[in-house]
Amino acid sequence: MRNSNQRTLILEYLHRVKTHPTAADVYEEVQQLLPDISFGTVYRNLNRLNDEGLIQAFKVGRAKHFDGNADNHYHFLCRQCGKVEDIEMALVEDIIARAEDATDHEIDGYELFFTGVCQDCSQTDKGEEDGNK
Ligand SMILES: [Zn+2]
Ligand SMILES: [Zn+2]
Structure with a gap:
């Protein structure tokens, strides 16, 4: 137990x-x-x-x-603080089938990360630039 x-x-x-x-x-x-x-x-x-x-x-x-969340979904990765967030958007359809068409490999999944700078980090940057943080 x-x-x-x-x-x-x-x-x-x-x-x-x-x-x-x-x-x-x-x-x-x-x-x-x-x-x-x-x-x-x-x-x-x-x-x-x-x-x-x-x-x-x-x-x-x-x-x-x-x-x-074990279902396929997209993630956002902040390049500055390293935080990972879910992106709530529809999955690209047939993405695995399309990858299989393009190669001879057996494809069983994929990882997709969008990268950038998160809102918190970009606001911090701006605050420092303006000197009004
Ligand atoms: Zn960040
Ligand atoms: Zn997630």
Whole structure:
């Protein structure tokens, strides 16, 4: 029962947030509810949930991020602060079929990140330029 409790808490946390946390972020959160849990347990649970397709994981630089939304969706990555946000837009239709047409490889998925500078970061920049931060 203990193990399923850990798993459920991790999954619930990922469903609750849209911040695409790292394993360390998840550990920090879950530890408040289950003080005895180890980082290794959190990490194993995250990878298992990902293998089972209940969540998704992706790498940004060297950090692995986890997403409670396992459905294909687009992400925005801020080049300055590294935050990852969902972009709520319709998926490009047939994108996998189109990629398969263009190659002989077997394609089973894709990762698509839009990159740029987030609103928070661009506002900070402006504030500094104007000297009125
Ligand atoms: Zn940013
Ligand atoms: Zn996402």
